[in-house]
Amino acid sequence: MAIRYELLKTCHQTGARLGRLHTPHGIVETPAFMPVGTLATVKAMSPEELEEMDAQIILSNTYHLFLRPGHEVVAAAGGLHRFMHWNRPILTDSGGFQVFSLSKLRHITEDGVTFRSHISGEPLFIGPEKAMEIQNALGSDIIMAFDECAPYPAEREYVETSLERTTRWAERCLKAHKRPDEQALFGIVQGGVYRDLRERSARSLTALDFPGYAIGGLSVGEPKEIMYDVLEYTVPLLPDTKPRYLMGVGSPDALVEGAVRGIDMFDCVLPTRIARNGTTMTSRGRLVVRNAKYARDFSPLDPACDCYTCRNYTRAYIRHLIKSDEILGLRLTTYHNLYFLLRLMENVRQAIREDRLRNFRDEFFAQYYGQNS
Ligand SMILES: CN(C)CCSCc1cc(N)cc2c(=O)[nH]c(N)nc12
Numbered sequence: 001m002a003i004r005y006e007l008l009k010t011c012h013q014t015g016a017r018l019g020r021l022h023t024p025h026g027i028v029e030t031p032a033f034m035p036v037g038t039l040a041t042v043k044a045m046s047p048e049e050l051e052e053m054d055a056q057i058i059l060s061n062t063y064h065l066f067l068r069p070g071h072e073v074v075a076a077a078g079g080l081h082r083f084m085h086w087n088r089p090i091l092t093d094s095g096g097f098q099v100f101s102l103s104k105l106r107h108i109t110e111d112g113v114t115f116r117s118h119i120s121g122e123p124l125f126i127g128p129e130k131a132m133e134i135q136n137a138l139g140s141d142i143i144m145a146f147d148e149c150a151p152y153p154a155e156r157e158y159v160e161t162s163l164e165r166t167t168r169w170a171e172r173c174l175k176a177h178k179r180p181d182e183q184a185l186f187g188i189v190q191g192g193v194y195r196d197l198r199e200r201s202a203r204s205l206t207a208l209d210f211p212g213y214a215i216g217g218l219s220v221g222e223p224k225e226i227m228y229d230v231l232e233y234t235v236p237l238l239p240d241t242k243p244r245y246l247m248g249v250g251s252p253d254a255l256v257e258g259a260v261r262g263i264d265m266f267d268c269v270l271p272t273r274i275a276r277n278g279t280t281m282t283s284r285g286r287l288v289v290r291n292a293k294y295a296r297d298f299s300p301l302d303p304a305c306d307c308y309t310c311r312n313y314t315r316a317y318i319r320h321l322i323k324s325d326e327i328l329g330l331r332l333t334t335y336h337n338l339y340f341l342l343r344l345m346e347n348v349r350q351a352i353r354e355d356r357l358r359n360f361r362d363e364f365f366a367q368y369y370g371q372n373s
Contacts, residue, residue, distance in 0.1 A: 001181070001211070002023070002142075002181055003021055003184040004022040005242055006019055007019050007241065008020060009352060009353065011351070011355055011357045012355040013355055013358040014358055015261055015262040016259045017030070017240070017264060018031075018349055018353060019243065019264055021089075023089040023142070023184070025081065025087060025088050025090070026056070026087075026088050027056075028056045030264040030265060031265070031266070031345055031348055031352075032057060032264065032345055033344070034055075034056075035267075035272065036267055037059060037060050037084070038064050039060075040065060042055075042334075044275075044330050044334045045331070045338065047084065047087075049335060052308070053335070054346075057091060058086065058089075058091075059093065059267045060084075060091075060092050060138070061098060062093060062098075062126075062134045063095035063097075063098035064098065065080075065138060066134050067120075071137040075138070079139030080140055089141040089142070090138075091142040091143075092135050092138055093247070094144035094146045094173075094188075095134070096113075096188075097147075097216070097247075100113075100149060102118045104116050108165075110165065110168070111127050112129075113126055126146065128170075131144075132146075132185075135183065136177070140183060143183050144214060145185060145188050145210075147169060148162045148169075149247075150163070150190060151220060151221075152221045152222045156192070159191060159192035159194055159197055160197055163190040163191050166188070166201070167204045167205065170188070170204075170205060170210075171208060184212055186210055186212040186213060186243075187208060189201045190217045191217065199233070199234075199237060202237035203237065206237065206238065212242050213239075213243075213244055214247050215231065215234055215247065218230060218231075218246065218249070219246075219247070219249045219250055224257075231261040243264045244263050244265070245264065245266075245267075246266055248267065249263075252344055252364070253365065253368070255348070256348060256361050256364060257361075260358070260361060266345075271338050274337065275333035275334040275337045276330045277322075278318075278333060280333050281336075282302035282305070282340070283302055283340075283367055284368065285368050285369060287301060289301065289322060290323055294315040296316055297316050298316050299314060301313075301315060301333075302340070305336065305339065305343075307335060307339035308339075309332040309336040318332050347360065
């Protein structure tokens, strides 16, 4: 078995679960936030800094690594862990999402997707078998089935055709996966915002008995209330003995609300992406440190934070770095944002242990969003 999920406790106040995901590269305490390292690096962070802030698992990307440097190069280096000097667990996405969101002139057939590289423009192809070949070569601990993430909004007929094909692609992934004992293949539930289609996708995939399940097709522009509705009726269809991964999520509120609804794993580019333009997450909400009002503010980004950035640098200094486009600026804001979300998930896990996640959510939201939610 490549992974084993240990369900430790279910919060009495909510449906949230405390768990441990045992992988070949270590244990992941869940619910967990996974920093995104698309090109085999969590932008601006070294692996030592990620370990220091206790990032337990990071994400990388089939599509990007296939295009550059090529999965054969990573395999020749001994796999992604050796290539990027990261010895903890890695999850790779299958490329489906990126092909649809990044490449031009893509064409979907039953075989897979032909597209032009967004880097060189050369014509390329990825399908279920290719997505397994690439992820098997990368050697990540958790790999994702090749799926189509239907856009939002999308006609019911389109979503239905797409999910049926995604289910057939999932079966082909199970057949093509060469290393099931070392790399856990997760199925990805689709079905848009249509309850009966979500149920059909979940039932088809759970019948195939994957070691874990992702909920895809969300966080693609739909209102958060709709995302939460989809979770309410989709999560209960997934086996509670397996991990559940909500893809592409998210903001602090979505992480907490997702955990309340029984999600165990999250990934999002938000903390690293907004850091690069000087937007930071603090216990009292977002703080855009490049704002002129911080020019002479010699307090830390977040007085309630004990991270490396907040212990050693001021808003005024970080604002100066960001305004000057200094590399240290985005390093310090990235470090803080990742630390903030990782600590948030640690607090969520503690609240589940103490059966008080609903109280924690209300207190956190009141501080972060400045209103009683
Ligand atoms: C770095 N991230 C943007 C990439 C990792 S998560 C990507 C991702 C995000 C979202 N929202 C939905 C889907 C989805 O439905 N399928 C797949 N394969 N990936 C998805």
